[in-house]
Amino acid sequence: MKKVKSWVCLILTAAMLLVLPACGGNGETADSDSANSASGETYTWRIAHNNAEDSQWQLNLLELSDLVKEASGGQLVIELYPNSQLGDDTAMCEMIRNGNLDMMVTGGEVPGRWYSPVNLMAMPYLFKDLDHLERCIYGEPGEIMAKGLSQAGLGVFDYWLRANRQILSKEPIETLDDMQGLKIRVPETDIWIKSMESLGANPTPVAFSESFTALQQGVVDAIENPLSAMYTMRFHEVCPNLALTNHTVCCATVLYNEDNYAKLPKDLQTVLRECMDQIREKNNEITRDEDAYYIEKMKAEVPGLTVTEPDYESFAAVGRAVHEELVASVSDEALCDAIQALA
Numbered sequence: 001m002k003k004v005k006s007w008v009c010l011i012l013t014a015a016m017l018l019v020l021p022a023c024g025g026n027g028e029t030a031d032s033d034s035a036n037s038a039s040g041e042t043y044t045w046r047i048a049h050n051n052a053e054d055s056q057w058q059l060n061l062l063e064l065s066d067l068v069k070e071a072s073g074g075q076l077v078i079e080l081y082p083n084s085q086l087g088d089d090t091a092m093c094e095m096i097r098n099g100n101l102d103m104m105v106t107g108g109e110v111p112g113r114w115y116s117p118v119n120l121m122a123m124p125y126l127f128k129d130l131d132h133l134e135r136c137i138y139g140e141p142g143e144i145m146a147k148g149l150s151q152a153g154l155g156v157f158d159y160w161l162r163a164n165r166q167i168l169s170k171e172p173i174e175t176l177d178d179m180q181g182l183k184i185r186v187p188e189t190d191i192w193i194k195s196m197e198s199l200g201a202n203p204t205p206v207a208f209s210e211s212f213t214a215l216q217q218g219v220v221d222a223i224e225n226p227l228s229a230m231y232t233m234r235f236h237e238v239c240p241n242l243a244l245t246n247h248t249v250c251c252a253t254v255l256y257n258e259d260n261y262a263k264l265p266k267d268l269q270t271v272l273r274e275c276m277d278q279i280r281e282k283n284n285e286i287t288r289d290e291d292a293y294y295i296e297k298m299k300a301e302v303p304g305l306t307v308t309e310p311d312y313e314s315f316a317a318v319g320r321a322v323h324e325e326l327v328a329s330v331s332d333e334a335l336c337d338a339i340q341a342l343a
Helices: 002-035 056-072 089-098 116-122 130-137 140-151 190-198 208-216 227-232 258-263 266-287 290-301 312-320 323-330 333-341
Strands: 043-048 076-081 103-107 155-161 165-169 183-186 202-205 222-226 241-248 251-256 306-308
Touching: 043 056, 056 076, 056 103, 056 266, 076 266, 089 103, 089 251, 116 140, 116 190, 116 323, 116 333, 130 140, 130 155, 140 155, 140 333, 155 258, 155 266, 165 227, 183 190, 183 208, 190 202, 190 312, 190 323, 222 227, 222 241, 227 290, 241 290, 241 312, 251 258, 323 333
Parallel strands: 043 076, 043 103, 183 202, 183 222, 241 306
Antiparallel strands: 103 251, 155 251, 165 222, 165 241
8 A cells, every 4th residue: 555655656746847847937938928029019119309301310210110110020110200290399308208208309408407417418619529429428428417317207218429510690600790699599498598698699599390480580590500400491591601610519319218118028128229229320420421411412502602610719718608607507517527527
């Protein structure tokens, strides 16, 4: 009888040993599958910005959409909303914060309303050149800004280089005297107002999407931005004078809702991240040759276009004179010190 019991115990033990690994394997597979996209299920990722439909930002995002579609096998679909279709930058930032928008591209200083140190990105003549800016946004200053914005509900997915900001105006600008009292459109942020005031201009906040009409109607007589943005918005058609002031070296910030991103399956998160890396690299390469390209395009379309190069040092001297005041206004010397340390 004892032998029979022993054999029964052995048989039961062997059966359990066979079953347990199978249960463990199934459990691990289930956990792994839940972290990845279910077969056939699709996810939509909405991205918006305020630039025109033929702008570099939109071209970047169209390529991103294609890359993501291929890499995900069609499981992650990018929906694009250019040209302020979902509202101005402030409205889109709020949509990011409350989760009604997944991602947006905007000027580096725009989120300063929610994390004021970011406003320093608009300080005139802060960055020496694109190389200096690149070291900063992908180094400690970029990390400081990303942490602060994340705490304000605006995740930073990436930074893109943008070309230097220049000025298009109705009358030529050759010296600082020509800036005095100039009605120039600026973004709706205090630091842009103070920056243009430092050069003697009369800054007027106007939504970017309304700027062409404002120029036509004489609300403003000049506008500043990177040439790619101004060209695609056709500002050169009403302002046939280009001044290469190089007053701000700037970047674009790709903001996203971190909770929405966390809800994507892990494999689709990886797809989006890796595809965005490719877009950043291509964008940054294109940016370095952008000014010459758009100057020629503007000249071809507006034969009477004048191009001036005001004395850089005289403009920079008055622009830098307000740095201390602007840094104090955002109460963050650490970020400014980190930027200057990388000059």
